[in-house]
Amino acid sequence: MSTETTDTRQPETLDRVVIRFAGDSGDGMQLTGDRFTDVSAAFGNDLATLPNFPAEIRAPAGTIAGVSSFQIHISDHDIVTPGDVPNVLVAMNPAALRANISDLPVGGTLLVNEDAFDERNLTKVGYESNPLDDGSLSAYRIIQVPMTSITLEACKELGVKPREAERSKNLFALGLVSWMYTRPTKQTIDWIEQKFAAKPMVRDANVAAFKAGYHFGETAELFDHPFEIPPADLEPGRYRNITGNLATAYGLIAASQTSKLPMVYASYPITPASDILHELSKHKNFGIRTLQAEDEIAAVGVAIGAAFAGALGVTATSGPGLDLKSEGIGLAISLELPLIIIDVQRGGPSTGLPTKTEQSDLMLAMYGRHGEAPLPIVSASSSSGCFDAAYEAVRIAVKYRTPVILLTDGYLANGSEPWRLPDVDGLADLTVHFADAPNHGDEFWPYLRDPETLARPWAIPGTPGLQHRVGGLEKQDGTGNVNYDPENHDFMVRIRAEKVARIANDIPPVLVDSDDGARVLVLGWGSTWGAITAGVRRVRARGKPVAHAHLTHLNPFPANLGEVVAGYDRVLVPEMNLGQLSKLVRAAYLVDAESLTKVHGLPFRAAELEAKILEMIDG
Amino acid sequence: MSTETTDTRQPETLDRVVIRFAGDSGDGMQLTGDRFTDVSAAFGNDLATLPNFPAEIRAPAGTIAGVSSFQIHISDHDIVTPGDVPNVLVAMNPAALRANISDLPVGGTLLVNEDAFDERNLTKVGYESNPLDDGSLSAYRIIQVPMTSITLEACKELGVKPREAERSKNLFALGLVSWMYTRPTKQTIDWIEQKFAAKPMVRDANVAAFKAGYHFGETAELFDHPFEIPPADLEPGRYRNITGNLATAYGLIAASQTSKLPMVYASYPITPASDILHELSKHKNFGIRTLQAEDEIAAVGVAIGAAFAGALGVTATSGPGLDLKSEGIGLAISLELPLIIIDVQRGGPSTGLPTKTEQSDLMLAMYGRHGEAPLPIVSASSSSGCFDAAYEAVRIAVKYRTPVILLTDGYLANGSEPWRLPDVDGLADLTVHFADAPNHGDEFWPYLRDPETLARPWAIPGTPGLQHRVGGLEKQDGTGNVNYDPENHDFMVRIRAEKVARIANDIPPVLVDSDDGARVLVLGWGSTWGAITAGVRRVRARGKPVAHAHLTHLNPFPANLGEVVAGYDRVLVPEMNLGQLSKLVRAAYLVDAESLTKVHGLPFRAAELEAKILEMIDG
Amino acid sequence: MADDASLAPNGDTTAVTLTRKDFQSDQEVRWCPGCGDYSILAAMQFLLPDFDVKPENMVFVSGIGCAARFPYYMNTYGIHSIHGRAPAVATGVALARPDLDVWVISGDGDALSIGGNHLIHSLRRNVNLKILMFNNQIYGLTKGQYSPTSEVGKVTKSSPFGSLDHPFNPISVALGAEASFVARTHDMDRKHLMETLHRAHEHKGAAFVEVYQNCNVFNDGAFAAITAKEHRSDMLIPLEHGQPIRFGADGERGVMLNEYGEAHVVDVADVGVDALLVHDEHRPDPSVAFSLSRLADTPTEPTPIGVLRDVQRPTYEGEVQRQLVTAVERSGPGDLGALLESGATWDVA
């Protein structure tokens, strides 16, 4: 890499760095971050990312509301979070500076596009004086670069209109940062060239800007030397970088293949779940039928119909859509058909904070249907973990003939990390056996259950002699005929609950990562995994014993959870809600699970967990 | 009354009797029961009723599925349930006999229409031989009456077609039972005459049949004497008989009057909630606007819009509809507007058992919305109690500017009991003060809260200078402007929760009806009140101490509930679900609340509670 | 695995001789005695043997309502789903299994009140569904509230002083929603009912059929003025493709368009046969069908019955299949390993 440059200055080696790119929603910060991520991934660093953008498509230029940022944590060792605070903040304009500077620790590096610090932009965000001059930033290592002008300069020859050229300044920033951290340049240039192949002008401007930024680093005396973050030695294998939504889509495709059930994916667009629809609709050669429904109610209805017909019925949404699917999910519970409902959680209640993350739909997933309507709930703990979580959701759904809710969230969905590719042939076989003959003398009883799983037979249309009708009215166990008998209803309500409860025997016990002498257990679920793990590592680094257990299955709970929580003096449940899992644990095991709650639309910081855990250990 | 008859036999006095009328859905059993109820109410007995009918409009004649029954418990003292089992079973046909005989205790009186016991009807329900002849009913006091033929006979003169006349046989049965229990006849005859005024033929046939039944009692030697249940000495006051749905409607009307808010009631028909819509649409002179919406989502939307405009917005439904209202309710929580959502619970999940009762929507009411979206929940414990419950729901909604869910159920909704009319002028004043001036300098801030209640101002359109916009996106406290700031979101989530939590200071502590030395507390909510009270009375009758507490407010809990449950060795929570309240109590107070669950679509029986309570006291 | 064959246990659809009984389930029919639903059920069961589709290749999907109990009585596959959602559920069946014969049975409340959105979207998408709406102008199952097809002023449990809602004209709604097949029939004429259902079945794509149905308990005689034997010839306007639109005992009356393209009833004697509108089901433009749908506002005026519109458009699931096949042709059957490795990867030794 550094061979690529004529630079003589030797890079200094770091074990990790956290960089945050911040600018206007129009400045292309997400693209900049994505590029830096791909290069760093391919380079072999471990990494984690945190995109953060406004709900508006294009919030007003130059305003705080319009600021978009992308934080990336790269390291030479295994890491689990995008980092609490950045070491380097790239601020493309005053708004980006104002919105992010408070996160930059004293001594941190601040890279600014000084061209953007004019009167208008400054006043827009309420700066009386220019912070670049008034000394108010003296606590930081400021690097001012006239990114816009240099970019324009670099593009002059190309005949690009200035307004156009100016748009390439984010690639200048990328080039500069790429030099600072000795990232290979070829991959980025190749990407630009094929991405903008159709628009030669834009392509050339972007390449020019990128190179200009890289060379600026080399030549400018602003930096005494670049830095280097060596590759991390991760588990051997083939890796790729992946976001949670992509991993979810791949997990579904994999399960569709191993179950030999063609997928019918019906969904209504909603942030942050839409990308799953976008991804799946690309892979029609896997036999995936995607339908953009008129609304979420139709989407779940389509998936249910597809399941009855023998397909893998899947629908995904976020909170508001899950509300609307409630009645349909209740029907699927009554029909006892396999169905996958994915909720990519976002900030609520109501429309709330559509582009921010939250864990506040657990109770809705658990209880959001009238009547006694239990169903299994699976959750993902990391972006790449969405693959396994989706696969597990399908496994349970098809084996137990039940709808399953998979909970992910906006942070997992949009964040990314390296993923070690699974061995495709090693995936569990999910083959389904459809009923093909009468099961009760010469009759077919659609509700005659498997004695072990309590699952009912799945007989699909086209199968001669197995014609049957299913519906939402209470039905007689066995025959499935409509039945209003009081005892039968009581029996059915209990057996549907029992069927879900028995899944506890078919899932792994929850693993506890516990130190000897640990008195405090940190119990988490979902995307808090990274922050909790990092927090626990810090506590251990201080030589204090602590235990961490993280749930993938939220209903039913793993069979050993009761023992586990009983085994510690104190149980801490950190959640990005007001304490939903803790309520479930308290009710189930009567242990005084304590909540650490944060509802900021952003993930926890390792430091927050470290502090709380220490307080509990010492306090 | 007996003066009305020429009978010399002296009636024997009883303190109570439970009568069950059972026949085909086409036989008019509900009407028969209603009439007997009104007369007994007016006569001054205390009473409780339990209608029980199939989901089909007219299930097939003569089948078990088609059996419709009406049980009434009348007494000379205060009673709280329709009775566990009947003392007298009126069976209009073999199906009615087969479906109900198992409930009749040995020695019970069985009154049958022998004309209906022909080959066809018997085989239809699988009787090989005629139970009236084969001695299989020897354990009962059987009274066989050819009701159909006598009715036809009685109508012969009137020129009514036999097919028509035959339909009056239920009034024959009513007449006969009226004689048996010395009910006044005039009221019934008057009722028939004005009800069928339009159809003279039918009117005359019904009157003739009723009288024939009454006189048959007098003359036939089947009975040695009639019975008499003297009036109960209830609290002084004016009484009427009332069903739960009617009481709910009246409670809403009363609150609309005392709050001076015109009611906008938007609802989509659904069993067993529709009668509230039917009733309210009759009272337009109270300024009530009723709208039959296209669906439940529209209904809640209309109610929200009406609330914004300054009306009392109300919507009612049952489980499936509550599912659909989830998203709208979440919006109302975010808008912080008063809204009443009534859920008349029925058997679930899905379409379930539409005409049967259940308490299984508590968790849905509590958690059935995405995000952190708490709201107050009020429940009714008896049919007449629905009046106060509805009134209380409105009080909380308008005072705290929040949606409130009122939970009743099918048993309360359709069952009836005598109700002591409240003093209208004594009703709490619910007058609302709309904002009429800026509240922050010369600005109006729609989210500037009352420091005590945390309620926001309610400024309605038409008020000059207070124009403002509200919406489901997160908003800044105070100004109400759309706001994505992490700290603000965290603050708003917590303050919305705090607003609801503070209501605990504004509701009465839960009363405990406790004996000295009681070690077992029975904690209930909603319509189990009657059965629990009766069960507790039985336990006490055996000289065992026990305590009973019954919740009206399910969220927040009364402030003293924690102490109360902690004050007993064991806590029993009987529910017509799989243990929903007990989960909430366990999570809140970490007490081992034990569940007694029954999901039969029918209320508990006092005996079931008696047995369980004794077991807990002794065990 | 992507192809449907894998899901069609029984590809074989060779002609079979079936009888009415083959389509009757063992469930007791639970409508009120005298309900119009019985005759529709009978017509369906008499008709089905004429198609060579085996019972196991048919799926009846319904929502909630009296009408929606229909599937329980058919010895085919069936789903009694939830209120208003049948078109969505049926779309899922059709999407997963284009090889099946999928019917939707609905009521006027189920289809046009709570289910209105799914109905219009399934029509515009032209999903291959046969959608029957039993219109009794009332909510039967919930015991008699007015419906979106009830006339203004109707007194019901929920409108004691008369309904204020201007009703939908279901045929107009369907035509406004791009329906490719629209027809109307009624429960008093089994022959017409069977013919109409037959035509719906022949249509490839979404077929909307309004069936006037008498609810003798809550809205008795709603259609008597036009469907009673003695009124039919004067009050029902039978539409026949290619024929001038005439009715009346001796075809003495007919239908014409005025200069605004509005259909109105005329005496043939006055205008002459040549002036009559010649019915053309196949006009690409739905305008003339729409005009015909406006002839009667309420079932008390001469009302057109039969097929108003029947045009061909690609079916939704057909197009979906096409995209699946093209995708395989273009990029070969999906290869999971290759998919996971798509994009930049790197190896750690």
Place this chain on the structure above:
Amino acid sequence: MADDASLAPNGDTTAVTLTRKDFQSDQEVRWCPGCGDYSILAAMQFLLPDFDVKPENMVFVSGIGCAARFPYYMNTYGIHSIHGRAPAVATGVALARPDLDVWVISGDGDALSIGGNHLIHSLRRNVNLKILMFNNQIYGLTKGQYSPTSEVGKVTKSSPFGSLDHPFNPISVALGAEASFVARTHDMDRKHLMETLHRAHEHKGAAFVEVYQNCNVFNDGAFAAITAKEHRSDMLIPLEHGQPIRFGADGERGVMLNEYGEAHVVDVADVGVDALLVHDEHRPDPSVAFSLSRLADTPTEPTPIGVLRDVQRPTYEGEVQRQLVTAVERSGPGDLGALLESGATWDVA
């Protein structure tokens, strides 16, 4: 208390002189630079002072979407509700307060996809709402999926191989749903926009206005072929009541109905002016408006703009008020005590 006066703090609606600024809120407008929504907002704010309605007597209700942000920018009362439900929420406002001027702002997805059912029901009920649908043939806020008005074959994030959904014609949908006022305008012509909104406001009852709106980020130029200055005279067909329907630089083209009542474009030179269809907004029968709505399937053919239909029907809330008043006249204002005592009562001493 039942009368609305109690709820109308400001009965006084005497003429006032207001300016555009009186209708602008203090909130920063957050649409993308160049979005067509800006010009619609401007037109509205320029227009409102012409009505003598004070800002405090207006309520703007919206669902979710870019278009739905509209109410935040108006200095009136407003509700940014949830996706698709604005017509229902607005119905509640109108029902509670017939004295208010209620507007619904919606997008093509909000109004026709998730909100389709509420839209058609509010139209048939004829609730006094002014419903504006900003049609950009795309889902803007969710970053570019096809919508129910997108053309078949459209490549979007959710249809990489082209959309298969046959689109709705919003005007046809509204007419099929009994709308009493239906119009179309676009974001490039402020004058026409203002005139059309003005007409909608004058209409007593539900007014549906489709506004072609450019989403320059996700569907740029969707309407350029007809709304760009240079194309307007040839591609937009302005409808004027009582006038023969003509267009083109010198009115050289026009619209005729054929023998099936189908509208088609003709050269005036060929057919003569007298053969042209004379536009009549007030036809009780919606058929001719429907025919006009079929002239263009996509905004690439000559497309009618202006008011297609404007007829009078009683408004829903007006009729509700009538029933309230009649009830009081008939039985006097409600008496709670008497109500509770209605039916059989008895006294216990």
